[in-house]
Amino acid sequence: MSTIPFLKKAQNYVFGLTILFTVLLANYAVFNRYILKQSLPWSDELLRYMFVWIVFIGAAIVYKKDQLVDLTLVTDFAKGKFALLLDLLRHLLTFLFIVMISYQSFIIMRGQMSTGEISTAMEIPVWIMTAGLLIGGCLWAVFAIFKILAALRRVFTSYD
Amino acid sequence: MALMILVFFLLFLVLRVPVVIALGLSSLVYMVLFMDISVIVISQQMISTVNTYALLAIPFFIIAGGLMEAGGISNKIINFANAAVGFFPGGLALVMIVSSMLFASMSGSGVATAAALGSILIPAMVRSGYDRDFSSALQASSAIVGPLIPPSILAVLYAVSVGVSVGDLLLAGLIPGLIMVLCFMILTIIISVKRGYKSDITFSFSRLWKTFLEAIWALLMPVIMIGGIYSGIFTPTEAAAVGCLYSLLVGLFIYKGFSISEIPNVLYKSGLLAAGVMAIVATSAAFSWVITREGLPQLLAEFFTGISSNQMVFLFTAAILLLLVGCFLDSAPAVLIMGPILAPVALEFGVDPVHFGVIVLASMCIGLITPPIGLNLFVVSGVANRPIHKIIPEIGLFFLAAIISLILIILFPALSLVLLN
Amino acid sequence: DSESASTEEEAASGNGESITLSASSGLPASNPASQAMDLMAEKIAEYTNGTVEVDVFYDNQLGDPTTLVSNVAQGTVDIVVTGNSYFSGIVPELQVFELPFLFDSYEAARASVDGPVGEKLIAMFEGTGLKPMYFWEIGFRHLANTVRPVKEPSDLEGIVLRTLPAPVQVKTWELLGAQPTPMDFSELYTALQQGVVDGTENPFSDITSANLYEVLDYISLTAHVYTPMTLAISEQTWEKLDESQREGMMRAAEEAKEFQRHLNDEEEAVSIELLKENGVTVEENPNVEAFAEIAVDAYDEFIKSHGDELIEEIRSAQ
Ligand code: NA
Ligand code: NA
Numbered sequence: 001m002s003t004i005p006f007l008k009k010a011q012n013y014v015f016g017l018t019i020l021f022t023v024l025l026a027n028y029a030v031f032n033r034y035i036l037k038q039s040l041p042w043s044d045e046l047l048r049y050m051f052v053w054i055v056f057i058g059a060a061i062v063y064k065k066d067q068l069v070d071l072t073l074v075t076d077f078a079k080g081k082f083a084l085l086l087d088l089l090r091h092l093l094t095f096l097f098i099v100m101i102s103y104q105s106f107i108i109m110r111g112q113m114s115t116g117e118i119s120t121a122m123e124i125p126v127w128i129m130t131a132g133l134l135i136g137g138c139l140w141a142v143f144a145i146f147k148i149l150a151a152l153r154r155v156f157t158s159y160d
Numbered sequence: 161m162a163l164m165i166l167v168f169f170l171l172f173l174v175l176r177v178p179v180v181i182a183l184g185l186s187s188l189v190y191m192v193l194f195m196d197i198s199v200i201v202i203s204q205q206m207i208s209t210v211n212t213y214a215l216l217a218i219p220f221f222i223i224a225g226g227l228m229e230a231g232g233i234s235n236k237i238i239n240f241a242n243a244a245v246g247f248f249p250g251g252l253a254l255v256m257i258v259s260s261m262l263f264a265s266m267s268g269s270g271v272a273t274a275a276a277l278g279s280i281l282i283p284a285m286v287r288s289g290y291d292r293d294f295s296s297a298l299q300a301s302s303a304i305v306g307p308l309i310p311p312s313i314l315a316v317l318y319a320v321s322v323g324v325s326v327g328d329l330l331l332a333g334l335i336p337g338l339i340m341v342l343c344f345m346i347l348t349i350i351i352s353v354k355r356g357y358k359s360d361i362t363f364s365f366s367r368l369w370k371t372f373l374e375a376i377w378a379l380l381m382p383v384i385m386i387g388g389i390y391s392g393i394f395t396p397t398e399a400a401a402v403g404c405l406y407s408l409l410v411g412l413f414i415y416k417g418f419s420i421s422e423i424p425n426v427l428y429k430s431g432l433l434a435a436g437v438m439a440i441v442a443t444s445a446a447f448s449w450v451i452t453r454e455g456l457p458q459l460l461a462e463f464f465t466g467i468s469s470n471q472m473v474f475l476f477t478a479a480i481l482l483l484l485v486g487c488f489l490d491s492a493p494a495v496l497i498m499g500p501i502l503a504p505v506a507l508e509f510g511v512d513p514v515h516f517g518v519i520v521l522a523s524m525c526i527g528l529i530t531p532p533i534g535l536n537l538f539v540v541s542g543v544a545n546r547p548i549h550k551i552i553p554e555i556g557l558f559f560l561a562a563i564i565s566l567i568l569i570i571l572f573p574a575l576s577l578v579l580l581n
Numbered sequence: 582d583s584e585s586a587s588t589e590e591e592a593a594s595g596n597g598e599s600i601t602l603s604a605s606s607g608l609p610a611s612n613p614a615s616q617a618m619d620l621m622a623e624k625i626a627e628y629t630n631g632t633v634e635v636d637v638f639y640d641n642q643l644g645d646p647t648t649l650v651s652n653v654a655q656g657t658v659d660i661v662v663t664g665n666s667y668f669s670g671i672v673p674e675l676q677v678f679e680l681p682f683l684f685d686s687y688e689a690a691r692a693s694v695d696g697p698v699g700e701k702l703i704a705m706f707e708g709t710g711l712k713p714m715y716f717w718e719i720g721f722r723h724l725a726n727t728v729r730p731v732k733e734p735s736d737l738e739g740i741v742l743r744t745l746p747a748p749v750q751v752k753t754w755e756l757l758g759a760q761p762t763p764m765d766f767s768e769l770y771t772a773l774q775q776g777v778v779d780g781t782e783n784p785f786s787d788i789t790s791a792n793l794y795e796v797l798d799y800i801s802l803t804a805h806v807y808t809p810m811t812l813a814i815s816e817q818t819w820e821k822l823d824e825s826q827r828e829g830m831m832r833a834a835e836e837a838k839e840f841q842r843h844l845n846d847e848e849e850a851v852s853i854e855l856l857k858e859n860g861v862t863v864e865e866n867p868n869v870e871a872f873a874e875i876a877v878d879a880y881d882e883f884i885k886s887h888g889d890e891l892i893e894e895i896r897s898a899q
């Protein structure tokens with residue numbers, strides 16, 4: 001079990017340092033243009049691509065932590081087993097959507113691989129950017145499975 | 161038929177499906193049931209939205225907000241604000257309105273403003289004894305003047321898509337924006353007197369001076385950002401990233417709110433907040449795409465413009481239409497969709513195109529706080545860690561104040577046009 | 582999915598059922614490309630006896646140009662017309678149109694994209710999900726700035742110039758002595774206004790539709806690059822159409838192409854006047870030969886990866 005906290009800490013570090021890199025890169029681009037009089041053609045594109053990864057992987061982590069914005073207005077009134085079933089349902093719906101967009105992003109990626117589409121500035125394959133949604137989506141789906149299993153366990157161990 | 165997508169969305173919201181999923185899932189279900197188009201478009205829209213350069217300002221401002229909070233900048237600002245106006249009833253609330261106005265005029269985006277200031281000022285107001293939901297609602301509302309007060313990403317979008325002068329429209333939004341601020345301030349003072357939001361401090365000049373000196377590094381941040389933009393050193397989007405670096409350095413070396421080893425963790429937390437907000441922007445783009453593809457905005461426009469031939473009647477029905485659209489669309493796509501539809505009609509009614517542009521912008525600003533899709537509500541709900549439905553009742557009066565200013569903007573074209581002559 | 586399976590069985594062409602298509606240029610309704618798109622939709626209905634209807638969307642209603650191209654490749658939007666640079670990630674040879682001073686007149690440029698060169702490029706789209714129909718145009722690009730009149734390349738010294746981030750363009754302006762700075766078009770107006778950049782190189786349509794003349798002081802009619810647009814339909818959509826529908830669509834698309842070029846010609850004449858009225862100093866005769874002589878070294882960037890065959894073919898035809 002001691003590897004889990006370590007992995008979690010490593011995850012936080014990698015994510016945090018990635019954010020730090022984007023901040024420094026954006027400032028470095030300004031510094032280059034204004035002070036060194038030498039603009040970076042690739043920084044905007046790299047930032048955009050990095051944020052595709054950051055946003056979808058980050059959103060998956062926020063989901064895992066139960067911190068995504070939602071509306072508890074109605075579910076607050078649900079009681080007992082019904083409340084547990086509602087909880088199960090919302091994670092199932094989340095799972096359904098995430099699996100769908102992950103699959104579709106895979107299709108998009110496959111298309112981009114087969115046409116060999118490359119980006120304008122860095123001239124790298126465009127599928128590398130699309131992979132951010134696929135990876136984030138897969139991570140999100142895994143978290144959803146854990147939540148569904150936990151919800152099922154609660155449904156079957158609760159007594160009205 | 162197109163209205164069914166809204167029904168699905170509300171259903172999923174009620175089931176407590178996260179907003180980001182509910183937006184995408186309702187688009188998905190609607191497309192599967194009613195459209196003969198591959199649902200792959202949802203993923204395409206999500207990716208292309210996050211992959212938009214101008215929107216990078218949003219995560220960067222959220223991250224800057226996180227750094228300011230962790231680094232202790234927020235505390236210094238609040239101490240200073242308290243010393244300056246804290247002795248008034250609702251003093252800190254007034255500070256929130258004024259700083260939102262200043263901040264929004266740097267970022268050009270209402271959402272980024274709500275995110276960056278909300279994470280600092282809402283906790284501060286709660287610590288000073290304000291109701292958390294009131295504070296959240298005030299933050300969501302006071303940030304909506306962002307797109308009116310120049311510079312404004314939304315004004316540029318509208319002017320470009322409709323073909324009016326960008327420079328004129330930017331300038332024209334200034335006074336209407338200040339009027340909205342004024343309405344919020346009057347309302348806040350009334351509420352604060354009624355609820356007894358008063359202060360336990362009295363005014364002292366030495367205290368003001370002391371807190372000013374302590375806060376000088378924090379107060380310099382907007383000066384650097386505004387100065388940087390207006391002297392041509394960086395763009396508004398880059399200013400957000402410069403703000404991040406500045407608050408990182410000030411938090412690290414001057415206020416010492418965190419050490420070097422704590423940086424990754426601080427950035428991890430604010431990065432997650434940014435990711436959550438941007439994911440909502442991403443799925444709302446898919447939602448907007450479906451609504452647009454189904455022709456809903458055009459249908460509404462035809463309906464509303466068929467009502468009367470009177471100019472004022474047209475302007476008010478147009479504003480109502482825009483408010484309704486603003487309930488369900490984010491402001492950028494809403495402006496891009498409704499602007500080109502309504503602007504030619506406005507011209508036929510003899511409305512000044514710049515004046516009409518200001519009306520569109522003001523209506524869209526209000527859309528940021530109207531449920532069910534009000535991005536400022538989502539953002540504030542996230543940074544204040546409060547359920548949306550607790551905040552919404554507190555929005556009511558601010559919505560009213562915004563509507564009153566919108567009515568003034570419609571009735572008196574001079575408010576928009578006086579600076580141009 | 583069942584639909585795509587059935588079209589495969591029918592191999593060459595679809596069954597000619599009535600169909601409604603979506604089309605977009607990603608540009609305002611007033612732009613020549615959008616107006617030509619409107620005309621094309623009208624003509625398509627006429628030539629296909631109403632069996633093909635086209636809904637035209639303006640601005641970024643269905644997504645920005647990058648997204649539109651990917652939408653059409655995936656079949657979620659049917660028709661797109663947009664600048665060639667948005668397709669050059671898929672067919673990099675289209676970057677030939679980014680080479681400076683390749684064409685010396687509209688006649689030459691149009692003949693080239695309508696002729697064997699255009700056909701060769703269209704053939705390269707095979708298997709990408711996109712079927713180009715014709716090349717429309719954004720037009721010749723000119724050099725504008727806020728600092729000083731530019732007649733000679735040396736006048737560009739130190740000017741921070743907004744360009745696309747494509748390597749050929751960056752190289753071109755470096756050679757010419759400017760500081761090429763890639764920047765999103767959405768930020769260009771305020772960047773020029775505040776002085777983050779000093780200049781830009783755009784066709785008239787961009788300068789007028791984005792009101793850039795308000796914040797520009799000088800323009801030199803360098804006509805350094807001719808930018809075509811690719812009008813493309815989704816291959817998936819194309820497979821659903823029968824022969825007569827396809828013929829009707831091509832006919833409509835060609836007429837719309839002529840109309841679009843005609844509108845462009847008209848607009849250019851008006852644009853120059855508009856710029857002058859707004860206080861922009863127009864340099865009608867910059868030393869184009871001097872610019873071309875220096876910029877020709879940028880061709881190496883293109884030749885390195887794609888050879889000089891296309892360039893020679895374009896040159897020999899002029
Ligand atoms: Na603003
Ligand atoms: Na709204």
